[in-house]
Amino acid sequence: MMPLSYCTNVHPAEDLAGVLAQLDRYAEPIRRLVGVDVLGLGMWLPATLAGELAASHGLRTKLRAELDARGLEVYTLNAFPYGGFHDDVVKHSVYRPEWTDERRLTYTIDCATVLADLLPDSAAYGSISTLPLAWRTPWTPADDDASTAALTALTGVLDAMATRDGRPIRLAVEPEPGCVLDTVTDAVRWLAPRVDPRYVGLCLDTCHLAVSFADPAAAVAEIRRAGLDVVKVQASAALQVDEPNSGPARLALADFTEPRYLHQVRERTADGVVLAADDLPQALAELPARDAWRVHFHVPLHARPAAPLSATTDVLRAAIASLRSTVDGTLPHVEVETYTWSVLPETAGNGGDTALIRGIAAELRWAGANLFELGGVR
Numbered sequence: 001m002m003p004l005s006y007c008t009n010v011h012p013a014e015d016l017a018g019v020l021a022q023l024d025r026y027a028e029p030i031r032r033l034v035g036v037d038v039l040g041l042g043m044w045l046p047a048t049l050a051g052e053l054a055a056s057h058g059l060r061t062k063l064r065a066e067l068d069a070r071g072l073e074v075y076t077l078n079a080f081p082y083g084g085f086h087d088d089v090v091k092h093s094v095y096r097p098e099w100t101d102e103r104r105l106t107y108t109i110d111c112a113t114v115l116a117d118l119l120p121d122s123a124a125y126g127s128i129s130t131l132p133l134a135w136r137t138p139w140t141p142a143d144d145d146a147s148t149a150a151l152t153a154l155t156g157v158l159d160a161m162a163t164r165d166g167r168p169i170r171l172a173v174e175p176e177p178g179c180v181l182d183t184v185t186d187a188v189r190w191l192a193p194r195v196d197p198r199y200v201g202l203c204l205d206t207c208h209l210a211v212s213f214a215d216p217a218a219a220v221a222e223i224r225r226a227g228l229d230v231v232k233v234q235a236s237a238a239l240q241v242d243e244p245n246s247g248p249a250r251l252a253l254a255d256f257t258e259p260r261y262l263h264q265v266r267e268r269t270a271d272g273v274v275l276a277a278d279d280l281p282q283a284l285a286e287l288p289a290r291d292a293w294r295v296h297f298h299v300p301l302h303a304r305p306a307a308p309l310s311a312t313t314d315v316l317r318a319a320i321a322s323l324r325s326t327v328d329g330t331l332p333h334v335e336v337e338t339y340t341w342s343v344l345p346e347t348a349g350n351g352g353d354t355a356l357i358r359g360i361a362a363e364l365r366w367a368g369a370n371l372f373e374l375g376g377v378r
Helices: 016-034 047-054 057-069 089-097 102-118 141-165 184-191 206-211 215-225 246-253 280-288 314-326 354-370
Strands: 004-007 039-043 072-078 125-128 170-174 200-205 230-233 237-241 267-268 274-278 292-298 309-311 334-335
Touching: 004 072, 004 354, 016 047, 016 072, 016 354, 039 314, 039 334, 047 057, 047 102, 057 072, 057 102, 072 102, 072 334, 072 354, 102 125, 102 141, 102 170, 125 200, 125 230, 125 334, 141 170, 141 200, 170 230, 170 280, 184 200, 184 215, 200 206, 200 215, 206 215, 206 230, 206 237, 206 292, 206 314, 230 314, 237 314, 246 280, 246 309, 267 280, 274 280, 280 292, 334 354
Parallel strands: 004 039, 004 334, 039 072, 072 125, 125 170, 170 200, 200 230, 230 334
Antiparallel strands: 237 292, 237 309, 267 274, 267 292
């Protein structure tokens, strides 16, 4: 079984001191509460910090020692947000810089350099998740060419690192509604003719998968038919709204309307057409709401939202089952990524550190029991 981690992009930190403080304040208490000797972290390093660490072997050695001392290990990095992920308003800025911008390539190479020194000895590979090129507009054929060139340059770096270290660092491109690579189908069609599958594959975010109303088994099969791998899974759940036009549903959804993150909405009509809104306020104002909605709002895996809302954890379960059946029981890296604790209606403005620590620990225990059929997470 490959390791299960939780993503540290839930914690605000923009420098090394802040990241080290996270380990004491959150990660180690979560490990103790889960009851394991070693806990996986899917680390988020903002670009400025990734650059500092990449430039200093001494700082990388220090970070590795601090992780080891607390019973923490890192197999995967989340290099989707470039920085400022806890600003008051994030929205579309999370998709910048795009893969057409040399800063994105530099950041990703820096992350690979850092991850190579953080990987535990038992790791077969390291993974880095990244954005699906850019938000969908504006986008041109020239942007396709620039992004292809950037990924080709990255592959050259990763190949040299794998030759040196004996194990690869692999990039996991993460389809997301509203982006250039909106769905798994979009990602497969774009990536398959352009990338070296030894070093570039997909990150399957199961919240995004659910929002697109994709069939998990069909998505996994499509990726494999194209000769690509699921390098990483972000274990996440979206909001499900079966009757979005009802008064109780609209009142409940209003509680999830918040200014920091983008919450794309999809409505699948009775004839299978998927209607789109780029954010929840737009959906409430413009979508017909005659059929079920799915909302890009990561909700805790273990805690079903109050009726009339629900969560798409069945999509997550089905995706993991499909992956297990196609790879002889060996799973890619799995990272619990509920970055929205600070903006959930139940926790916004209250609960504090104790509620967050208990909540993440409960998610990890849920994932261990429901996805891996284990009592623990490792």
